[in-house]
Amino acid sequence: MIRLLFLVGLLVVMLAPPATAHDVKAGADLRIAQTIAGAELTLVIKATTRVPGPLRVEVIGFPSAPTLDLRLRSVTDGRVVTGTVSPGRPAQLRVEETGPHELTVGAGGESAVIPFRVLVDRGSGWEFLIYGGLFVAGLLLVGGLLTGAFNRRGRSAFVVTAVAAAGLAVAALIVILDPWLPAGSPAGAEPRPTDSVLGRPYVQRVVTTVPAGPAVGEEFVTRVELFDGSTGRPVDDLTIHHEAMAHLVVTSEDGRYFRHVHPLRTAPGRLEVRLRADRPGRYLTYVELERTDSGGQLLTGSFTVTGSPTVSPDPAIQDAAAGTVTVTPAAPQAGRAATVEVATTGTPRPWLGMAGHLIVRGADGEFLGHVHEMGTPGNRLRFTFSFPAPGRYLAWAQYATDRGITTVPFTVEVPR
Ligand SMILES: [Cu+2]
Structure with a gap:
């Protein structure tokens, strides 16, 4: 019997809790890298524990970040709150309910709209068994003591004690097994089919610049438009992948120009980032992203820069x-x-x-x-x-x- 119990215990320890990659967990901060107003920064939307309540937003600059204008809109009821955030000066934005929200981040004439969900943990749902078990055990323990005191015959006391022990055992078992029990989805989570293991279609992309054919030394916008490979509709279900909605690598064909940036979502399915090229020729672009319930994808593209090389080469590419x-x-x-x-x-x-x-x-x-x-x-x-x-x-x-x-x-x- 002891050997059997040991074996069961060993099995429980060996079975790892089911892990779902890239699930936005309630109680975890959302970190999003953005390239905005010439700065590389990470926006941190802190985890919320209660709603209504404050949503804390911080910014980390690499090495510095401008003051960002924030506008938080609840998709559910359209309510809007605003604030500003800069390194060391977090913003506190009041949220009234869980669920889909949009955070608009602006600086230097650029802005990004970041869709996210305010999630609050509802607990695993098994607590009632823990507290129920403890409650029954406590109640019967008192009952057992009284029965023992007033009843000479030990049998009913034994039954009461056995039920109390069972209640304690259930409570203890749930506490031990808690990490392996299916967790309830947090309040505000997206309703999702649980059997969507096939993933979503690959993304098709169009890479353009504004203006088309930018000149050396002039600031231009690199625009990546994402379309669903099946329906052709804009792809707007990107999950945060390595702390960004998308990673964009831009290199000149000779590799002497290199940028790894985090474009802004300016519209559904549209990502944009401002760049300045230092040499003419063909530029190759690579976008790393991940759709919800799908794997990572690498999309390629190119554009051409006109003009003659600038006098001083970029110091970042020596x-x-x-x-x-x-x-x-x-x-x-x-x-x-x-x-x-x-x-x-x-x-x-x-x-x-x-x-x-x-x-x-x-x-x-x-x-x-x-x-x-x-x-x-x-x-x-x-x-x-x-x-x-x-x-x-x-x-x-x-x-x-x-x-x-x-x-x-x-x-x-x-x-x-
Ligand atoms: Cu990146």
Whole structure:
């Protein structure tokens, strides 16, 4: 009997609680990277515990952020509250109910509309068994004591004690099993079919610039329009993926220009970011995103910049200083894991949920890879990366410190 109990206990411990990736949990902050007014920042919508109540919004700048104008609208009843937020000065916006909301963020003539849901945990729903069990046990314990005191015959006292013990056992069992029991959906959650395991259709994209064919040195808007591959309707169900609605990598064909930015949602299915190019030619764009209940997707595109190169090249795209990057083995084999170590200047702090990012592009632009650091021994970032085929690769390691985001560009040759 003891062996059986031990076996059951072991099984319970071994069965991990069911994990659902990218589920917005009540009680968890929502972190969204945005590139706005020339700044790279992360907006933090703090978890709410009660509604009506205040919703706290913070901003972290890499390295700085402008004051952002906030406008929070409840989709359910149209109620609007406004405020401002800057680093170290959080906003408190009053929310009246759970459910869908839109947060409009504005600065420097740009604005983004971020759809999200205000969720409040309702508990697992099994509490009634815990409290019920304890209540019954307590009641019967008192009853048992009274019965024992006034009744000489022990049998009814035994029954009462047994029921009390059963109540205690149920309460204790629920407490122990709680992480494995299905949690009730939080108040304000989107009603979803539970059997939607197939995912949603792939996204088709159109990348354009405003104006079309921008000139070197002139600010322009890169616009990404997302359409559902099946219906052709705008895709507006992006989930937060690595702390952003979408990650946009823009590189010149020669790789001397590199930007990793987080475009603003200016309309349903439309993402925009302002850029300035420093050389003419073809630019390649890569969008990393994830639809609700679907996997991650990588979408590619391109645009052309006209004019002649600017006099001073971009300081962010100089080659890495000797000794900054170590690739092991020095001549990596195609399809085999290689280790890339990058010496950092300053202590990295989390950006997009990680200490470091490595983006690798094939010389012809046909391939783009993105991995995260695998442990940071001291002021070094360590990545594991498998180059898919022989050839020349352009790579950029990125990390954030108090001084902002550092990009370390380097090239890797994978021999035949
Ligand atoms: Cu990103």
